[in-house]
Amino acid sequence: MSTDVRVRIAPSPTGNLHVGTARTALYNYLYAKRYGGTYILRLEDTDEERSNENYTRDIVDGLRWLGLNWDEGLEVGGPYPPYRQTEKIDHYSTMANQLIAKGKAYLCYATQEELATLKEEQKASNSAPRYDNRGRELSEVQRKHYQDEGRIPSVRFLVDEPQVVSWHDQIKGEIAIDTSDLGGDMVIVKSNGVAIYNFAVVIDDVDMKMSHVIRGEDHIHNTAKQLLIYEALEHKAPQFGHAPLIFDLERQKLSKRKHGEAVHIDHYRILGYMPEAIVNYLGQMSWTHPEGKEIYDLEEAAALFDLDKVSKSPAVFDLARLNWFNSQYLRNLPLDTIVERAQPYLTTYDTSRYTKAELTQMVASVREGLTTLAEIGPALSFYLSSQLDVNDELKASVLDSENAHKVLSGLLSTLASLPWGDHQGCKKAVDGLGKELALKGKELYWPVRAALSGKTQGPDLGAMISILGAERVKSRLESALNH
RNA sequence: GGCGCUAUCUUCUAGUGGUUAGGAAGCCGGUUUUUCACACCGGAGACACGGGUUCAAUUCCCGUUAGCGCUACCA
CATH class of the missing domain: 3.90.800.10 (Glutamyl-tRNA Synthetase; Domain 3)
Structure with a gap:
């Protein structure tokens, strides 16, 4: 007696898309996919006082953004309309x-x-x-x-x-x-x-x-x-x-009243979390992949999901864990996808000066160290800013020594022979210069780093040089020498 | 107040009538790296309590405690 599986998510537009609603939507979605059923979105808007069309928009957009697309219901239609109460x-x-x-x-x-x-x-x-x-x-x-x-x-x-x-x-x-x-x-x-x-x-x-x-x-x-x-x-x-419910760190039900924007899915989008990470995180809060896998996509979860594997006890929403999921997706999703998603966070820079390939290289060089898309802007700042500010402390500690000057002017004079576009080659060139000057480690690398990026930490040095290109490397080396 | 649900490391969890109670995040230490991060290796860290049942209970039953949820002409 296999009846057709038909499940629904039925949010009430009295608030924005809530983390708990998203989780419930996810489980319904997965259950429908698992059993070849139909997943429906219907709006429970009988509270005319509190319902608001903006909330409806937020919920619809949020669910779509998460990839939890419904087979039937609001804005999609189906055999049993209307889908608004x-x-x-x-x-x-x-x-x-x-x-x-x-x-x-x-x-x-x-x-x-x-x-x-x-x-x-x-x-x-x-x-x-x-x-x-x-x-x-x-x-x-x-x-x-x-x-x-x-x-x-x-x-x-x-x-x-x-x-x-x-x-x-x-x-x-x-x-x-x-x-x-x-x-x-x-x-x-x-x-x-x-x-x-x-x-x-x-x-x-x-x-x-x-x-x-x-x-x-x-x-x-x-x-x-x-x-x-x-x-x-x-x-x-x-x-x-x-x-089971989703709790906060104090073990209280996640609520709009108490937590404000922290329960709002779109809030996480703005902060630079990605739908794959959110869905993955939400899914594994109360459901465990049969093989114990942590990272999986909707499709994989849909093939394995079942209700008897859902935990009975509540789960705490832990941002540290969401961060980990997001950072995993940040470095494992296709580079093009990340570059595209980074765009909204780069609006303070004039990225039109760079080709897509150049931007891609920049993102590739920094994404390992990030947890959210929003961090991409600051991380790329030294590539994209026309002017580089090196703070005084760094100038005094890293750039002012005699050896630092030797390194910087040495590099400046070999610029013409650098193998631009070849990250490793650029790195080797710096190493070669180090050999000549009998310098290595911090003494060799830090002045270059500081001069080019204003920081002593960051992406691979060869990549930095190669991506910045002859013109910018030249001017930054010069201004570091002449500050 | 009533009713209900839940109870494994700080957090998310796996798991079984007999296990050195496993994994993941976080934390600490190490390896690697010019640095940060990643990766890898290692460490600390849990079966709420009390009764049963049983040769044996973290596991089954009952109770206690605790936490949470619900108790609208809200959804």
């Missing part, structure tokens, strides 16, 4: 009315104030906050009375208590929750006529024929509620899998 408000109402007709739901006339009072009383008596189901048995007279008062009802779903709702969670195993702990009859349609999350989700998952629901474990209690709705709808529920 606000476009099917009437449908949810219709479904709610069907439940009312079946006696599974009813109109509740309680006001916000009344509910708030109830809650306060419960809090005062130290009992669990819940709706007291007062609207279940309203008489026609009472109903009429409330209507005449101008009260606008919400729709509440009737929760039978006590009753145990249980399911086999594909990640957590058996989970059982008593309906008595669910807070009483729940609102499914707000008095403004808009369905509430727990109801709209179920309707959509039914409409869109979802086979599996993979989401964060903060939804476990929602799953119990939703299972009751599936039952009332007389519809088979999908399989559920609740992934």
